[in-house]
Amino acid sequence: MESKEIKLDDTQHVATKSPSGFSIIWREIVRDKIALVSLILLVLITSFVYGISLFLNQDEIVTVDLFAIHEPPGEDFLLGTDYGGRDIFGQLIIGTRNSLSIGILVTLMTGVIGVLYGLVSGYFGGTIDNIMMRIVDFFLILPFLMIVIVFVAIVPKYSVLSFSLIMTAFLWMGIARLIRSKALQEKELDYAQASKTLGSSNLKIMLTQVLPNLSSLIIVTMTLNLAANIGLESGLSFLGFGFPESTPSLGTLLSYARNPQTLEYRWWIWVPAAVLILVLMLSVNNVGQALKRATDARQRRG
Amino acid sequence: MWKFIVRRLFITLPQVILLSVLIFLMAQMMPGDALSGLIDPNIDPAAIEQQRENLGLNNPWYVQYTDWITGALQGDLGQSFRYKMPVTELVEQRLINTFWLSVATLLITYIIAIPLGITSGRYNDSWADQMITGYTYIGFATPLFIFALVMLWVFGYQLGWFPTGGSVAPGLEPGSFDYVLSKLQHLLLPAISMALITTVNTVQYLRSEIIDTKQKDFIITARAKGASESRVYNRHILRNSLLPIAAFFGFEITGLIGGTVFVENIFGYPGMGDLFIQSILLRDYSVVTAVVLLFGIASILGALISDIILSLVDPRIRIK
Amino acid sequence: MAFLKVEDLKVHFPIKGGLFNRTIGAIKAVDGVSFEIEQGKTYGLVGESGSGKTTTGRAIVGLNEITEGKITYEGEELNIKGKAIDPRRDIQMIFQDPYSSLNPKKRVLDIVAEPLRNYEKLSRKEERQRVHELLEQVGLSPESILKYPHEFSGGQRQRIGVARAIALKPKLIIADEPVSALDVSVQAQVLNFMQDIQKELNLTYLFISHDLGIVKHMCDEIGIMYKGRYVESGTKQDIFNSPQHIYTKRLVAAIPDIDPKKREEKKQFRQEVQTEYEQSYNDYFDNEGLAYGLQSVSDTHLVALPEKG
């Protein structure tokens, strides 16, 4: 922290960017205790959830059992049951797996679309950029949540796939915009110009020269997006516009709390899911923030 | 500056048109007739087709679009087939409720954000900063709907400090002091819940803006002039960092819209967001269309306001 | 036939504005520039910021689109719109900033081999061999091959930039302010070295700089630019011993003299030039404050003056 206030006249001798970004990122995470704990927690939860869910039968868990309605936690059911007599623990595991999976899927899809779109827009600039960014601006202004809900409600043959496509369709603009503004700066730098004089094609410059310099930004943004997407999916499922009924998600469990009775008296149904979402999002966010610090030299701690 | 504003308005118009086209297309995909709300979407498709024919709703798309826009411009957003009343009437009271909820939320957002952001940025790396940063991390990671649920559970049900639904206690005479007080009481908990979460963005932004400005060369110039630390802060750092925050104002509106959908639903607060969810569930599509259109226009105007404020406060844009 | 011939080159950038963000005017970055360079010589292009010297260089190497005019290289026209014959093998560029001109994420091997990979199909082994040779040629140790740019000092980085530029054995090198980002002691290193490889490879330089001292040291012929136009061109002797245009005189007068004893003399000279500038401004600049067309005052010496008569 001391170093950033220093006014030296040899600042140009200090390397501003390091190529081996990964080692810095790793060092930053290890140094940052909270981020390290978050990372470990994340790895544990993920492997636990995916591991256990291999042994669980989703169909069995979502089958209604009228003899076991609203059972509190006990021997038969580790975390009790819901209004349909379904095992909360099983739903929790499957739900977390589903939420995580769709979060990752949507993050990857929006990431690919956004990065490519932003790269093209920023690299070519001019009129192309102008038009492409107007489109992004428009999408960004839309009342995104409502439009997604409307689409979820009216799409015929609604499935997990269509849900993730709808989310992707309205979520790629943020990263596109970010990548575009960075690409716009990078392509003006002499190294990209030099590549042109050395005979490299635009495509080659874009992918092999400019893109590597955006990698840390992409990693950071995607990590933070992952957290946001998990939150968003569970939010939509909470409102009843996320996963279809047969596919439990963390949001589905929370939506039971919209019933005041459940909210007030049957905490075991919704509190574990709430805690799990919080832990997941906090962990992913902490890792993301640590990555951000690692890649932003001004905020770096060491 | 006028040139900038006029040019900005020229971008706004196509945005509104594009929005209306998008909503029109969405309405076409909905069963029944989402523009007029004259047909029950729950009857079988053949019967819907029959009714559409009878009501003259199968005109070419451009005629339908023009009719709809003309109507909307005159304040006619069709009929709600559930409530059997014009959508405009249905929306009116709800719009007012959501408006007050938003105003309260924005106020609380800034009341929290400005002192926290300033403290955190000015004394960065102090314990106070670490506490505030910790809060922003948690706030950033917490989904609004979970937080709102917990707030309702704790302050509404467990402690009973706030009402757990509605926008006003029944039986009070509109305009009376008690009525206003009850309104305030009803919107306070949702507003606080929303503000506590949305404010973290502003806090973080203000903090990093202040830290950035602190390291600018002109701060050294100010010190070299003999300005005391407090003057350097008040005159140069704060002023320069708060201006972009002012410009954020309009964009907050877009964020609020998403928030009201959750918060109104959880607190049973009869506003636009609640109406939206109810209407979707009731398949009352003309209302859905109207709500999305209104919120879309609000977002576009919000962005417009932000850009105009920015052009007013930043001479680099103002003079172009 | 001239080695490189630039005829009436114009590079204009559109100014967007007005309500619809249409093109409402143009920045005439380069506005009718003509010159020739002989093979094996160093031609200096001098001017202050905004004079268009860098844009001229970038237009020759193909980084800026030409609005009007013709650039001929060994008799072939370059940068024809639509179909461009590739001059890039023969014409290369050295950039001003040794920090941003090397991709921070690439190793020296990848940086220097980039042109080879584009034009020559070499095996990995051959490629490595060539990069080794090139690094040796610019005086860097072969171990550098796997290092990243940030591990080098400014002068060393500039050498890597040169190694990359000479990889394809070019004939013409556009050097855009190659030493202005470097310290005095490092400047000398790079300048010496540029002269060495010039002899070795029979290179032609277009040396773009704002520093008349360095230009005097390096160049055979010099062109002086002001606001996108030439004000004067000639041999080194022409420019430094008998500057004709008032702008050239101002430039020469403005260079601080390293000899403190000449201080008064220099100050007086500057004042004289200033007086002349104020009194005879209209003899040198047109209504828009731009230079006139070039008139020749000797075989080698051209000055921008209003046409006689």
Add this chain to the structure above:
Amino acid sequence: MSKELLEIKNLKTSFRIKDDYYAAVDDVTLTLNKNEVLGIVGESGSGKSALAFSVMGLHNRAKIEGNIHFKDADIANISPAKLNKLRGDDMAMIFQDPLTALNPLMPVGDQIAEAILLHKKDMSTKQRRNKVVDLLNKVGIPRPEHTYDQFPHELSGGMRQRIIIATAIANQPELLIADEPTTALDVTIQAQILDLIRDLKEDMNAGIILITHDLGVVAEMADRVAVMYAGQIVEIAEVGALFDNPLHPYTRSLLNSMPSEDEAQDKLHVIQGIVPSLQNLPRKGCRFAARIPWVEESAHEENPELHEVTPGHFVRCTCHNHFYFPDESKEEQANGVS
């Protein structure tokens, strides 16, 4: 007291990097008289700017040892309130980059007025505005009334630097520190700004410290010159003496590496090696030794100090007695020195 305006004694300015302190300025002792221009030359990393910031008390977290006597105060040990009284009033600074040194969101006139406001509290707003307009006139801004309300981005680089200068001279300082005042400017503008500084000096009777990497600028402007290398002053002398008879190997190498007026010389002298970074400074011995390896080790002092060779001409280390350029023979060299 003597006529000395500023007296710096054994100044050491260190920065903390990780857990260690590194001295960017080390053992600097110098004086500045009234109406004198002291040039400080050095390459990047020489500590010249760190020195200027120390004198102005602008370092936030540096450790400063030694004394900086100015007026009745010691700036190395001074309370913030007292320092703020001096800064902008009795001493002022001109910065390198006139764009970033100005607040982008404040009219330039107000930025100059701030300097007056802070030290002349009894002036009315109107008086202050008039004063600023006078100042703008004085630094050669053509339409001062109009320029007062303009913002920095509307002005050219040269104009911005004039604004900075107007701010610095607003209260007629006795000490003016110019940190690379012309580096960011074009040559013709540089000449104008240097002329302006010179004229102002005569006017104000102030002492000026001019920091630059450009030996030409020093030769034109300075009365005395200090050459800095790796945080230390290696040579200090009257300007004539320094350019006629440079002694320290670094000074001589630097002068030799510049393209000279006469074209006879074909090759420029190259100083071997690179300027060591702050963390890699040699902690003892002659700091320049590594860059002149052909000079025997015995030529250097163990703890190099400044020696007065002729009156007023100081050189650090004894190596200058044994220095020669590798491409000359030793005898030639010996003749050259005497």
